[in-house]
Amino acid sequence: MNKIREDSSEAALKIKNEYRNRVDLLRSRLCMLSGEYKLLMTMYWENGISLRQISRLTGISRVRITRRIHKLTARLMDGKYITCLRNRSRFTKREMDIAKDYFLLGISMREIAEKQEWSYYQVRKTLLKIQRLLEPVISESTASKLDDYKN
Numbered sequence: 838m839n840k841i842r843e844d845s846s847e848a849a850l851k852i853k854n855e856y857r858n859r860v861d862l863l864r865s866r867l868c869m870l871s872g873e874y875k876l877l878m879t880m881y882w883e884n885g886i887s888l889r890q891i892s893r894l895t896g897i898s899r900v901r902i903t904r905r906i907h908k909l910t911a912r913l914m915d916g917k918y919i920t921c922l923r924n925r926s927r928f929t930k931r932e933m934d935i936a937k938d939y940f941l942l943g944i945s946m947r948e949i950a951e952k953q954e955w956s957y958y959q960v961r962k963t964l965l966k967i968q969r970l971l972e973p974v975i976s977e978s979t980a981s982k983l984d985d986y987k988n
Contacts, residue, residue: 859914866913869922874909874942881906912941920971927970935963 860882867878877895880886888906892899912918918940925933935953938944946964950957 863910863913866919869913869918869937869941870909874905877902877905878909878913908943912943915940917971921967924970928967932963932967935960936967939964 864882867875867882870878877891880891880894881888886894888899888902891897891902895902918937921928921933921936921940928936931953935949938949938952939946944952946960947957949955950960953960
């Protein structure tokens, strides 16, 4: 019986450490955000303000706040924009702005086109170019993670 409890406590400790590492990584990536997005994530992750309190302060429903935080957290942890940043020498400033809007902030291609004063097709073509350039980089990092996992 004691052996089972020891194993479960070790597993729980491992899960807690993994969660802490992910939260620390997320907090380190908050600096990439700006404006309302940064404020929202900082209030939640750094200051520990509850969703209900954020909802009262902003005047936005709790459900909407929850969805925004969840989506931003997923995008920050996804790493596609981080990969773009690591390979920024391959992109122009406008392409990096489009990558940030699309991969990090989740803005639609139509809204990006309006913001950049480009056509929808130019934005779509740019995003396809970015994704093509990132495919080898992403597949290499995935392969190295698999090699680490095997060892």
